[in-house]
Amino acid sequence: MMLSPFQRQKEELSGSTEFRMIGPRSSGKTAYLAALAYWSQVRKNSSIESITPLNDATQNFIDKAENILKRGDRVAGTDYTDNPESIPEYEIKITMNAEFNHQEFEITCKDFAGELFTKLQNKNITAIETYLEEYAQASGLFIMLEGTLSTQDQDIRYAQGLANLESALKSRLRSKKKSLSNYPIAIVWSKAEMSGMWNYRRRIPKFMNKKYLQTEQLLLRWKREWRCPMNYFFCSAFGVKGDDATPNVRPEKRPDGVTVGVIDDTELWQPFGLIAPIYWLYTGQDIAELRDLEG
Numbered sequence: 395m396m397l398s399p400f401q402r403q404k405e406e407l408s409g410s411t412e413f414r415m416i417g418p419r420s421s422g423k424t425a426y427l428a429a430l431a432y433w434s435q436v437r438k439n440s441s442i443e444s445i446t447p448l449n450d451a452t453q454n455f456i457d458k459a460e461n462i463l464k465r466g467d468r469v470a471g472t473d474y475t476d477n478p479e480s481i482p483e484y485e486i487k488i489t490m491n492a493e494f495n496h497q498e499f500e501i502t503c504k505d506f507a508g509e510l511f512t513k514l515q516n517k518n519i520t521a522i523e524t525y526l527e528e529y530a531q532a533s534g535l536f537i538m539l540e541g542t543l544s545t546q547d548q549d550i551r552y553a554q555g556l557a558n559l560e561s562a563l564k565s566r567l568r569s570k571k572k573s574l575s576n577y578p579i580a581i582v583w584s585k586a587e588m589s590g591m592w593n594y595r596r597r598i599p600k601f602m603n604k605k606y607l608q609t610e611q612l613l614l615r616w617k618r619e620w621r622c623p624m625n626y627f628f629c630s631a632f633g634v635k636g637d638d639a640t641p642n643v644r645p646e647k648r649p650d651g652v653t654v655g656v657i658d659d660t661e662l663w664q665p666f667g668l669i670a671p672i673y674w675l676y677t678g679q680d681i682a683e684l685r686d687l688e689g
């Protein structure tokens with residue numbers, strides 16, 4: 395039987411995967427990557443044994459991540475550029491723990507600005523041609539959506555942006571003769587430690603149906619039409635404090651007056667659901683345990 399790269403057997407797990415992320419402004423993309431890159435240096439008993447940066451850009455990013463995650467600094471919004479080729483590519487080697495037979499795999503991704511999603515929502519497609527090209531070349535897509543602001547308005551804007559993304563990507567994949575059904579898409583809802591999400595962490599379809607109906611319907615149509623692997627995840631870069639499920643977050647006012655969240659108690663920092671979507675994008679395997687684990 396021929397296996398697509400997406401359906402690797404556990405024993406065959408080696409090599410690399412290159413995915414691209416997209417998500418609205420402030421959905422938590424940079425914080426997610428920072429937590430992913432830095433977590434294994436803090437705690438050794440997660441699903442990850444080690445994370446190794448494979449280039450200088452990744453090492454620099456990890457050094458910055460340390461300030462956010464150890465000192466509770468604010469995450470800076472990512473600046474938009476017209477030329478995604480100028481954005482550093484993060485290359486990370488992930489080594490899983492003994493329970494996962496110390497499996498190793500490499501991922502490559504870039505931290506794009508949320509402004510890109512705004513342009514998609516406004517159907518400003520010509521401005522983002524080079525980005526779309528990168529998405530079409532990648533082996534999978536990581537869509538990050540913030541789950542805490544579940545207004546009808548936000549739901550509609552997500553659905554609009556995703557509808558425009560779907561049609562723009564479809565034509566590019568087709569013109570590259572790439573099969574739509576071989577393009578896995580992970581939908582990752584961020585900030586899942588917050589009330590309104592935490593209780594749904596094992597019932598994500600229910601969460602989407604209740605709080606993001608338009609988005610859910612759009613994604614179901616997308617999956618049906620492409621016949622592609624699509625899976626939903628919850629994650630939190632900040633996590634909860636201890637066992638009482640209190641979100642480990644403190645509101646802080648930025649100089650411009652906007653209130654943002656920073657990690658409250660960095661000693662108790664314990665993110666969750668970071669690896670599950672990447673592991674799935676790479677192997678096609680959805681491991682329940684990884685969804686719950688910090689790493």
Ligand SMILES: Nc1nc2c(ncn2[C@@H]2O[C@H](COP(=O)(O)OP(=O)(O)OP(=O)(O)O)[C@@H](O)[C@H]2O)c(=O)[nH]1
Nearest residue numbers: 420421422423424425471472508630631632654655
């Ligand atoms: N509560 C909570 N807040 C988070 C989490 N991750 C990120 N944030 C906050 O969400 C805000 C935006 O996070 P970023 O990581 O900068 O979001 P982004 O998607 O990179 O945003 P752009 O670069 O503007 O596209 C910041 O105030 C973060 O502190 C999380 O897991 N939980």
Ligand SMILES: [Mg+2]
Nearest residue numbers: 423424471472
């Ligand atoms: Mg960012």
